[in-house]
Amino acid sequence: MADRLVVTTLDEPSEVHEMHGGERVARWKCLVRRNNMFGPWEAVECSSLPPGAASGVHLHSRTEQFDYVVSGRGVMTIDGVDHPVAAGDLVTTCLGTRHGIRNTGADDLVWLVIEVSGPGMAEGVPDRAANGVRAEVVDLRAARDVDALDYLAGPLRRARLVRLDPSRAESLVADDQEHVLFTLTGTGTATTGSTSVPLRPGVAVGLPHLGAASIASGPDGVEFFVVSLAVPGKAGGAT
DSSP states (O other), X not given: OBOOOEEEOSSSOEEEETGGGOBSEEEEEEEEEGGGSSSSEEEEEEEEEOTTOEEEEEEOSSEEEEEEEEESEEEEEETTEEEEEETTEEEEEOTXXXXXXXXXXXXXXXXXXXXXXXXXXXXXXXXXXXXXXOOOEEEHHHHOEEEGGGTOSSSEEEEEEEEEOTTOEEEEEOSSEXXXXXXXXXXXXXXXXXXXXXXOTTOEEEEOTTBEEEEEEEEEEEEEEEEEEEOOTTGGGOO
């Protein structure tokens, strides 16, 4: 395994006026994009809406998506139906879905967007029948681990919430899947080879194909969201 990491923080986000034709000003930061990785990612992003603001309803005609709510409360409109969402909810968006989100709470609504090339556009990833895909809101704090193929047809494979108690560690290995981690609470370190990255809320770590890292918790433990995506067998220099 090679020492490969993509590290991003939420410092200096951009301002997006009327996101997707919505209302008011969102804050946005790209954490990982396809030119940093080897799999068919579009991007992993963090978006934030102030109270009363909205990201407009739009059609997913070529990409599939997970949205994970980090903090705040809102309403996600999926194909014309309103769904209340709050911290810990995972929203699945398959091809052909129309969705948008509004902040209905008193605090900022912060969520992660994991957007990937849809089936038929992801090289090396077999197509699946579309009759099993569905757009839903899943309580990830209850489920902890979601098989993406229960909802989507494309290259996403898994979404997890991981809580490490103090002095515990977990290994992430990017063999047939790449991983992106986002720190939610606590502190820790992500270590690969001679590189050690401090983890705190808002720090994201991408693990490209053929990379590996050990995630260790700090004195108060650490909780992170991690999403995994299938990559072609010869990606990243594999032979």
